[in-house]
Amino acid sequence: MSVTVRVPAKVNVQLAVGAPRPDGFHDLANVFLAVGLYDEVTVTPADGLRITCSGPDAAQVPLDATNLAARAAIALAERHGIAPDVHIHIAKDIPVAGGMAGGSADGAAALLACDALWSTGAGRDELLAICAQLGSDVPFSLVGGAALGTGRGERLTPVDVGGTFHWVFAVADGGLSTPAVYGEFDRLTAGTDVPEPEASPVLLAALRAGDTTALAEALSNDLQQAALSLRPSLADTLAAGTAAGALAALVSGSGPTTAFLVADEESARKVAEALLTSGTCRNARTAVSPAPGATVQRP
Ligand SMILES: C[C@](O)(CO)[C@H](O)COP(=O)(O)OP(=O)(O)OC[C@H]1O[C@@H](n2ccc(N)nc2=O)[C@H](O)[C@@H]1O
Numbered sequence: 001m002s003v004t005v006r007v008p009a010k011v012n013v014q015l016a017v018g019a020p021r022p023d024g025f026h027d028l029a030n031v032f033l034a035v036g037l038y039d040e041v042t043v044t045p046a047d048g049l050r051i052t053c054s055g056p057d058a059a060q061v062p063l064d065a066t067n068l069a070a071r072a073a074i075a076l077a078e079r080h081g082i083a084p085d086v087h088i089h090i091a092k093d094i095p096v097a098g099g100m101a102g103g104s105a106d107g108a109a110a111l112l113a114c115d116a117l118w119s120t121g122a123g124r125d126e127l128l129a130i131c132a133q134l135g136s137d138v139p140f141s142l143v144g145g146a147a148l149g150t151g152r153g154e155r156l157t158p159v160d161v162g163g164t165f166h167w168v169f170a171v172a173d174g175g176l177s178t179p180a181v182y183g184e185f186d187r188l189t190a191g192t193d194v195p196e197p198e199a200s201p202v203l204l205a206a207l208r209a210g211d212t213t214a215l216a217e218a219l220s221n222d223l224q225q226a227a228l229s230l231r232p233s234l235a236d237t238l239a240a241g242t243a244a245g246a247l248a249a250l251v252s253g254s255g256p257t258t259a260f261l262v263a264d265e266e267s268a269r270k271v272a273e274a275l276l277t278s279g280t281c282r283n284a285r286t287a288v289s290p291a292p293g294a295t296v297q298r299p
């Protein structure tokens, strides 16, 4: 018997970053929106723990115990006194190291899949606590939709979304390391007074109203400057999407994927095509939001 879980990518429609904490993390006001690009994680009983991965970016995914999907299986098994003897297969469609929480998504998906396979009876709160141990973005991958993440992003409050938003994502060549981007943020803000991060009421109202124009005006990412500083060529990608008619352009999370909010499906197609022909990115993907969180697939 196997269990398959489908899990979405995310874009941060607001990422407000505070000063570094003593533990090295940063307090955030992190407004997550799940977008309809998905990985699928399948777990099957096996003699030991084994990971495989398929998809165009599969070669960049670690297949050892550092993989977040493996760490999730081990964490759940330890808590319930079970041997983590599963074959985990990741069908990867979320860009790797792109700031779209691909690894986090696989962690949340493997956790939910193993929980179903082993019938552990773990409640939602226990699963969310394990997610938070695995990484700051992992709890959101489990819940999906839209949520405000505070603390290091792991403490979630659901956010209402009153409509569908259309996006284009420009996938860059190579990844950016999340700690390196936070480190660059610290370097760029050193000696300045970094304000306490706060969610923008205007942005939350735009989401609630399903108002694309208002959301376009309210999007913000405090890590954008740091990502651009480490990868200056991203400015060309942002400019190419804006010139093609995107309502707003921003770096997705820690980058280097860039996100373009567009009016509708037709505009998404046009902007994606223009980005591809601009030569400023490796690939361009269209997607809608919000998307549901990690979900067990029934055959
Ligand atoms: C950039 C975002 O993707 C936005 O959602 C997240 O903040 C990153 O979340 P993540 O990849 O799950 O990050 P984690 O695995 O928890 O942490 C990786 C590293 O990122 C930095 N980090 C992460 C989250 C946070 N609130 N402050 C940080 O400074 C730390 O250097 C940390 O060691």
Ligand SMILES: Nc1ncnc2c1ncn2[C@@H]1O[C@H](COP(=O)(O)OP(=O)(O)OP(=O)(O)O)[C@@H](O)[C@H]1O
Pocket: 060, 061, 062, 066, 067, 068, 069, 090, 095, 096, 097, 098, 099, 100, 101, 102, 103, 104, 106, 107, 137, 175, 176, 178, 253, 254, 255
């Ligand atoms: N299941 C996984 N899929 C992809 N990368 C993984 C996975 N598990 C661990 N990793 C490691 O995590 C690193 C970051 O990859 P990931 O795709 O999660 O980045 P990201 O989307 O930028 O993350 P975030 O948006 O959460 O900061 C990779 O370079 C890889 O070494």
